[in-house]
Amino acid sequence: MKADKLAETARAPQPVADEAVPAPGDLDDPDLYLDRELSLVKFQERVLEEARDPANPPLERVKFLSILGSNLGEFFMVRVAGLKQQVEAGVLEGAGERLKPAATLQACRAEAYRLMRESRAAFIDLLPELDAAGIHLMDLAALDEPQRAAAAEYFDQKVFPVLTPLAFDPGRPFPHISNLSLSLAILLEDGSGQQLFARVKVPKTLPRFVRVPPPGGAKPRRGEIYLTYLEQLIAVHLDRLFPDLKILGSYPFRVTRDAEMAIQELEADDLLETIEKGVRRRRFGRVVRCSMEKGTPRFVRNILVENLQLQPDELITLEAPLGISGLMELYELERPDLKDPTFVPAMPPEFEGGAGTDVFAVIRQHDILLHHPYDSFMPVLQLARQAARDPDVLALKWTLYRVGRNAPVVRELLKAADNGKEVAVLVELKARFDEEPNIEWARALEAAGAHVVYGLVGLKTHAKLALVVRREGDGIRRYVHVGTGNYNATTARLYTDLGMLTCDEAIGADASDVFNRLTGYSSVPRYRKFLVAPAHFRPGMERLIRREIEHQQRNGDGHLIFKMNALIDKPFCRLLYEASQAGVRCELLVRGMCRLRPGVPGVSDNITVTSIVGRFLEHSRIYWFSNGGDEEVYIGSGDLMQRNLDRRVEVITPVEDPALLRRLRDVVLETYLHDTVKARKMLPDGTYERVRPASSEEPLNAMEWFIARRGRPEC
Secondary structure, three states: OOHHHHHHHOOOOOOOOHHHOOOOOOOOOHHHEOOHHHHHHHHHHHHHHHHHOOOOOHHHHHHHHHHHHHHHHHHHHHHHHHHHHHHHOOOOOOOOOOOOHHHHHHHHHHHHHHHHHHHHHHHHHHHHHHHHOOEEEEOHHHOOHHHHHHHHHHHHHHHHHHOOEEEEEOOEOOOOOOOOOEEEEEEEEOOOOOEEEEEEEOOOOOOOEEEEOOHHHOOOOOOOEEEEEHHHHHHHOHHHHOOOOEEEEEEEEEEEEOOOOOOOHHHOOOHHHHHHHHHHHHOOOOEEEEEEEOOOOHHHHHHHHHHOOOOHHHEEEEOOOOOHHHHHHHHOOOOHHHOOOOOOOEOOHHHOOHHHOOHHHHHHHOOEEEEEOOEOOHHHHHHHHHHHHOOOEEEEEEEEOOOOOOOHHHHHHHHHHHOOOEEEEEEOOOOOOOHHHHHHHHHHHHHOOOEEEOOOOOOEEOOOEEEEEEEEOOEEEEEEEEEOOOOOOOHHHOEEEEEEEEOOHHHHHHHHHHHHHHHOOOOOOOOOOOEEEOOOHHHHHHHHHHHHHHHHHHHOOOEEEEEEOOEOOHHHHHHHHHHHHHOOEEEEEEOOOEOEOOOOOOOOOOEEEEEEOOOOEEOOOEEEEOHHHOOEEEEEOOOEOHHHHHOEEEEEEEOOOHHHHHHHHHHHHHHHHOOOOOEEEEOOOOOEEEOOOOOOOOOOOHHHHHHHOOOOOOO
């Protein structure tokens, strides 16, 4: 693809309903800015589209349903919980939002509940296809006698010893229902005819799906598997838990709690201990959602509503199964024929020597750009590994945000500390839902003698930055990795991210300044090349956008392309509107939330917004500026969101090597802009429509295109 074809991606803007068209001169009109939370729900709708798409293999569609369930769980734990807190605190106006918090809360719940119901329908529609492929997911009632016997044996040996029946009566309080746990509400009757209530938790420590033999004891065919639900197996054996009582019925339900933690850092003597306490308290947050299966009797519903202190709109009835995030177990079955074809990420030619590659020598030759998951994450691990063992390496400095429980980078940092090197690590304890593994790694690093800090008061450290200081000759050289994604070898196979390896002197000096700021009291008025939040990212981006406006006004060649996860900062939306009104072509690739409305006559005619949702989670951030032909491109950790710009430490770096710049412009960005399979174009009203190829065009799936061409010099 050629750079001059970029213009072809600018499609004609769609008309907007007359009543929604703000006056072109009024860029502060609230109707120009879509609601943040509802925009996030729209992203979940695009995930559901992937679960319904018959072009995706069956188990990939199951995976998308699981992801949707997990995403909606987090949406309620954080977004809905936050809106609820605003409403209860009497906040009448949303921070820059068009709708008031109460209206937003109502709309978010309605849309999220709709997606929950539709996801169950999508799963039910998928069952015949799974069945035809040999994955038989059966209700327990449909099992024959040999299958029931096998399931009963499994219950006796593996399930029964783990279960804990919890009664609710005047002598025993209503049991605590932990966050995201699946439970059975059980109605019982004693010998005198009195009704009783109890709860049994479905253990998370056991598989959600229980394997049973084929019907009639037949030998299973290759790849064939029969499964039933754990909650149903428990339900039919409740007499083992409640002997001498009559089982009137059992009804699955699941609660979601407020999981947002408010941390008063200035009052916290020990941030590590404060975070640990907060994680424990999360299990006891207020319930913000309770789902139960259809057919649950009103008596049981009333007990749950009263004891969980539920509001009527916090209760939803659904078709089985509850907790579709648990469907990931099905995806993990060994059925590669029902999944996307696997591939081996390409090793850059400079690293094909494997473990024997001298990483430092490679980086000294030229900067290296890695595009994950198409390029291997191994060069980053090799940098850490060689640095940990090289006698000339003096120091390693690293930011850790989400590394997971299996963290090879952290193991190399531990090795470096054992080898007597200076190791300084910023462990972000406030990385939501990753606090526990981060706490464990922080303690391990401290025990190994590394300098461990937890960031700056009031700020999350979201930057993806690594620095290796090496003695070379009579001086030192600094080797730097700057990325858009976490130092997580697992997500490097699932997310699309970019990383650059360089020994550029100015970038190395900037990296040192960032780490000195994180670990000490150092502060610099400006960086040589980095744009660092919170002080420099916002003004730096504003300057670069206004420069495009000036180029447009002088020469008519203003053009920018941004790829990011979210665009919700109102001042930047307004500035992009200004750029569009000046005639600057603004091509935006925004995976998730977007408050800006493209294609509004007189306001955003020159703006397109495209969301790509597919096999991998689009996570890279790229900011490209035409700059009158003297192009500039930046990559980094920050989106154009208030939190990234003002409340986090982010690092954005220029990519200056001409070959790498061309690769980002002509290959990466242009391929995404021409996607006609996984791309959705945003319309002025905030809805999305699929981009389809012209009748004369071959469909282009950007992700599959990158896979097919991975490792080639032009990619």
